[in-house]
Structure formats: structure tokens, C-alpha cells
Amino acid sequence: MLEISELRKRFAGGPDAPGGKVALDGISFAVRPGEMFGFVGANGAGKTTTMRIVMGVLQADSGSVSWQGKRLDYDVRRRFGYMPEERGLYQKMRVAEQIEYFGRLHGLSPAAAKKATDDLLERLGVAERRNDAVQALSLGNQQRVQLAVALVHDPEVLVLDEPFSGLDPIAVDALATALQERCRGGVPVIFSSHQLELVERLCDSVGIVAAGRMVATGTVADLRAEEGNTLRVVVRDPAPGWADGLPGTVTVSGDRHVLRTAGGDDQEVLRRAMKAGHVEHFGVEQSTLTEIFKEAVA
């Protein structure tokens, strides 16, 4: 279990912000092995700061991060895989050499680093570019190399800041598959993203962060349950005033009346609708992560 508890961080203020800026205001969450955790939040909410603290690139003012019950130190972090928000690769170094180099830095033997590199290049579909300089690659391929750098040492934990940004749908799928494989192997994966449909599709659980605090966390289903579900009823040509007294709102388009309601007795609603006209649709509408997110940060 990767546990992040009560992280606080304040950045020193400049001339324009004498009091400094609070980046993290007591963030806590946990990610189980084999769990894919989606980290969402508006820009500047504190996602990157949290991830940088997890990776030891930034020091928290207070709070702690632990993996398998042990507070993170340098040796533990060496076994983590990290993809920072701002991509960083040696532009003039060759692709395979670069991945191998990072493998060695993470403690792999030369042979193991080479093997892992070959496997990854193959799996990520950039094997034919192995001897090209990184700068000669397209953005999408550079991103694959960046991921390979994070994966080369078979990390115990993966922390990825915006891994999907700027990728085409095919690259997104390749990346998602690679992450899911790791996840199935028991690796906790944390990634941040603004692509909420993607987070919804991939993640077992989600954390929504706003202004340095975790405002909602849990599985997407949990969050939906918390949010409450919306009942959506479509009635054709109903008698006027049919929904009077029922909770919710009615919108009319042509001869179709659409009732949306979040509470009340659904059986009563159905009876009234059937009496009023021809019921075309009656069902529970699940809120999307986007809706949950907007609700949570509002």
C-alpha cells in the first residue's frame, strides 16, 4: 500500500505574494498494489506538487509518504518509476542507450538493462527507432521513450504526471495497455490527467483534488453513489401538467417531455408517466466523472 498522509506544502512568497502560496493543505490518500489511481483536479490544484513530493524531488513541509508501511527514503524511491509533467530526455542521446542508462541508474545490471530496453521498445512499438537520437522522434514517440524510461527497471510503484497529454488515440491505447499490464502485475499506478473519460475508463479509483485538498476519493462507482443518481424519463405527448408535484425538472422538446429527478419514489414517477402518455424511456442516468468532478470542485 502506498500511503500519502497529511501532506502540506507552502511555497515561499515572492514580492507579489508576500505570505507565500499554500500548494498542499493536508492531502491524504492511499493506493493499493494493483490499483490504478486517477488523480484529477484543476490546474494548480496540487497534483504535480503531490507527485513531486512522493518522488522526493520536492520536500513537504509536513506529512509523510510510505510504501508497504515504510517511510519513503532514497533506496525505496529508486525502485519507483516516475514520469514528470515536463518531459525530460537527453535530446542527443540515442533511444536505446538512454533507456538502458536509466535502467543502470536504477540498479540494473548491464545485461538486464539491455534486455528490459529491448522488450520495452518492442512492446511500445518504437523498436525500429532504437538507434535514433531522441530529438529525431515525433512527440508521441518521445513520450513512449519517456514511459520506457519510467518502466525500464520494472518499478514497484508508478507515478506518472499527465502521461496521456499530447498523445493521439492510438498512442493513448498503447500507453494505457502498458499501464494496465503493470497494474495487473501488482504495481500501484498513480497518474494525473485532465482527460476524465480516460480516467473513468482506466482507473479503479479516483482522487479529486482542489486547492491543495482531497475533496473526493474512492472508486468511480462510490463517487457516483455519493453523488446520487438521476432518473430520466421521456414521455411522448403527455397531458399538460402531468408532472406537477413530482420532484425534478421537466424540459420539453417538440412533443417529448423529459423529466430529470434525483430523488423521490421512482415507482410513483413511472405510474404518473404511464398515465400521462407514452413512456419512451425510463432509466437511471449515471453521472459521468466530469459531472462528479465539476460538482466536487464547485
Next chain:
Amino acid sequence: MNGLMLVARREIVTQLRTKAFVIGLIITALLTAVISFAPRFMSGPDSYTLGTVNSQQLPLQAAAPQATFEWRSFPDEAAAKQAVLAGDVDAVLVNGTKVLTDGEIDAQLGVLMQSVNREVRLGAVGVSIPALQMESVGADTRYESARTGIAWVLTVVLFMLLFGQAVVVAMGVVEEKGSRIVEILLSSLRPWQLLGGKIVGLGVLGLINLATVIVAGFAGATASGIAADFPPGMPGLVAGVLVWFVLGYAFFATLSAAFASLVSRQEEVNSVLTPLTMVMMATYFVAIYAVNDPTGTLATVLSYVPPFSSMIMPVRMAASEVPMWQTGLSMAAMALALLAVLAFGAKVYERAVLRTGARVKLGDVLRAR
């Protein structure tokens, strides 16, 4: 292999593979060889082509072992004259009594021929003259010009290498900081490993450069024969220069990396290194001054003061004789200064290298935490 060595190896491999490094190395080698060959062209020829007409060859070689002589014989004076005018021979001895030349004879050659001729004639009648023993009772000035020459080359080479490598270190630090690759590196390396590896790796490249210069210099000097004029104790000087380079390089490169870690863009490297550049330039100018006045007060005093000593002491060692204890004392002072700089540099680097964006103020870094 530990992290520091991995980083160092990457630096070395990456640089060795660039065309710029290889071409730079070749040019340096050629340039040094030419410079060490040059005195040969400036001082007159040490090889002469001589002719004889109806004469015995003079035993000039025995009298002047450093020069080379080539002899030709001509059937008559007319043929000899023609060859002299054509420049094929420097001088022709006719009938053992006169010498033909085109214009005035080379002074050294003239004296040599006169005295050897006299000796031969006297020897023929049984008079033998023991050669005069030359003995200097003043300072040994035989090697002065060679020493000055070596000191000159040394000053320029040390300066270019120290300065060049310090800038390469700075660029490397900013490359990693600017591209944020440092974030990934520092999730698997400690800051001192990354900094140390870079300095060690680029230092090894500097030593390769320096060794090339030394080897090319000696090769050129040996080929041209001026190596014979080199003062004794050259191996000691070479060893001293290598140690001084390592000390000076480590000092300047560490500071260079520390200052460079304050900025995030290559364009800012120049301005952030300005104070350091000025110290290096000052060291260079004093070193040039020391070449011409190696025993003067300025050179003597500054040869103990780090980091000036890193260039001035080797120059003093080349240009004059320096007692062992002075070198040792100066090296100890430099080593202490280096330790202080390493502590300072590592601290600044560690605190600044992850603070990307606007230039970080040195004061903030030192006050932080």
C-alpha cells in the same frame, strides 16, 4: 557500478562520440606539434650541405655533434660555383685552402670550418689541443628559452582547458535542469552523485585533452630536435602539471556547476558565470605575467593563493626551478580550498537544481532551510 561512475561514463561516451570533441582534439594535437616544431624554423639551419673540390672532407661532425652535414664532391671549381649559386650547397671547400659561398658565410659554419681546419692542420704536424672546458659559475641559463617556451604553451593550454571544461560542465548542468531530466535523475541518484559524475567525466575528457597536448608537444619537439634543449626534470613537470590541472579543474568546474544550477536556460549561462569567468581571466593574465617574471614578487605570492596557484605554480615550475616544499605547500592550500568549494558547490547545486523557472538567487539558496 555506482551512480557517480555511471554518470561519469555517460558524459565521457557522449562527448567522445561528438564530432566537435574529436576534431577539437585533432586540431589541438596538430597545433601543439606545430608550435613545438616552430623554434626549429626560427633558429637557423642545423644541417648543412657542403662540397669539396680536390680537398679532404673536414671532420666537422665530431666538432658539432648536434648538426648534420652532407658532403658532395665536384670535379672542378666552375661546377662547384654553379652549385653554390644554385643554392644546392651552402659552402664548398676548394683545394683545402678556400671556401666558396653565395654571399657571406653562415657565421656558425664559418667559425666551425676555420677552427676544424686549424685543428686538422695542427694535428697533421703532431700538435694536439685539448678542448676547452666550459663552466658557468652563475645561474644555469642554458634552458631559459626552452623553459619560457614551455611555460607559455602551458599557460595557454591550461587556461583553454580549465575554461573550456568549466563551461561544458555549466552547459551540461543547465541542459539537465532546463529539460527537467534532472527530476528523473534525482529520483534514482543523489545530487552529489549526479554533480560528481558530471565533474569527474568531463575532467577525464580534460585530462585526455591535456595528455594529447603533452604527447603531441613532446613528439613535435623530439622530431624537430629541440627536445635536446629541454631542461632536466621534465617528467616531474609533467606530473606536476597533471596534478595542478586536476586541482584547478575540480575547483572551477564545481563552482561553474553550482552557479549554472541557478539558471534554467542556456542563454543565461554566460551571465551567471561572469564572476567566475573574471577570476579565471585574472588568473590567466597573472600567469602570462609570471611566464616572463617567474621569480618576481607577484608570481611568487600568488603561486600560493588558491585558485590562482592552480595556473601560476605550474608556470613557475616550468619557467624556473621551484623547491619541492613550495610546490607541496601550494598544493595543500589549493586542496583545502577545493574541499571548501566542493562543500559549497554541492550545497548550492542540491538546493537550486530542482527550482526551475526564473533565475534563483544565490542568497536565497544559501539561506533556505
